[in-house]
Amino acid sequence: MSPEDLDQADDMDGEDGGAQEILLREAAGLLRELGYTGPLSNEDDLLRSCESGAACQLFTSLCVWLVSELKSVSNLEDNVSPTEGPADSETFQLEMSGVISELHCPCTSLTSNNVTSRLLKPANCLQLIVFLSTELEAARLLKKSNVSTSEPVRHNEDVLYELRLLGKALDLPEISPDVPVTELMRDLENKITELSGMVQMSSPLFKAQLEPEQWETLQELHYSMLKEYECRMRMLVTRFDVTVQSFHWSERAQLKEKSMNEVYSPLRKSLRAESGITIPHLLAAREDYSRILHTCNATTCQKTRSAIQKMLMTGTVPDRGGRPNEIEPPMPTWEKRREGGGKSQHWGKRNKRKRT
Structure with missing residues (x-):
């Protein structure tokens, strides 16, 4: 690892900023969903391991676990070996480069520049974990969809809750936890297609294809x-x-x-x-x-008008003042509120310093 690479890794905090925090939360959430219970389950520990990158055995062990899990549910051929220390970091990055190439990773930060300097920034390490986790999650879903539909599949509680909300919005029957994924997605797709033909929907607001x-x-x-x-x-x-x-x-x-x-x-x-x-x-x-709709136009007010809006102030609206540029010295006389009266305070003009 050259001194230039170390300097580049030290400057990562100012470059990544908010994107690194987003990746950290996303990576930790994906690992929890995948059932990972290793030493990097905590976000702080995960970030510290990514700061060391390929030189950290905990980070490389996590990557090895993700790749091994991915090979068990897909046809992935390339593999990565566990490391025994910082001396194996370059070999690890070379092997990981083969895995990323086989998976056709779209992240340029993991596919461009020098192979042995890609995993020096925490943001790149987090991006690698997110990419491998999403690939593993997708591979597991594909494997489940290929299983016989007669086999019951238990859904994640959070996913099931979201699906129940979706089913309620689409006026579908109660979703059972034992419903196969393929059957559930087919029913949702058919219902959405049916409702889309009945309701006139405008074009999407966002039509661009982003890199x-x-x-x-x-x-x-x-x-x-x-x-x-x-x-x-x-x-x-x-x-x-x-x-x-x-x-x-x-x-x-x-x-x-x-x-x-x-x-x-x-x-x-x-x-x-x-x-x-x-x-x-x-x-x-x-x-x-x-489209910006004015809330005070006649069409909108017909549906939103209330008794409060119908009240009108009669007569001339009093001027409450409060404009500093209209107040001229000397300031008015103020009188203390005391029983039997009291001495009044007079505010005079302040002596202004003459300009020389």
Whole structure:
């Protein structure tokens, strides 16, 4: 490993940023779904092993486990051998290059540049784990689909929950955990095709064909927008909490504090700072979403008008002032509020320093 490669690995924090955090979460989630229970199940341990890259035995052992699992459910020919120390890092990267080539990896960060310097950045190591995990997940699904449909298949609880929501939205019968995957997907596809012919849908809003580098850029933009949304939402929620707290200051509110909390607590718990919008939402959006409808037009107000909107203020609206540029010195005289009156305070002009 050359000094230039080490310097490149040290500079990875500023280059990857949000994309590395996204890859870390995705890699850890995929490993949990695949049933991995090794020493890198924790995100912190996984990141530390990726920082050392091919020189870390824990990282190479994880890759060996993924490749061996992949060979057991697919026709993969290439293989990688376990390493015994940093001296075997180059050999490991050469063997992993053959596996990646056989799987036709679309990630340019894993297929370009020098073979022995690809797994020096944590982002590239995480990208490799994500790629191998998705390939393993897909291979397992394909193997299950080739099994006889009479054999019952137990679905993951999270997947089953999402499928039940989908079935409820499509007005399908209750989905059983023992339904084979092929039969379930066929029923969903038929129902969606049937409903698509009955409802007029506009064209997709997003029609572009993106390259792997563009997908990575899109993920970074999505991560930045999630952070921006979370920051703004936390600010609004904090303002809301402070406003509600101010209502508890009065003596009457203190007597009704319990009943107020019973109404407020469920509403407050429903306010989440994290956004649930994902990239699949972008892919599913239609051209109708790009049309801006004014909420005050006549058509919309016919359906949304309430008694509050029908109230009109009569007479001239009072001018509350508050414009600093219209206030001229000297400032007005203020009088203390005391019983029997009190001395008034007069505010005079401040001495201005003469310019020389």
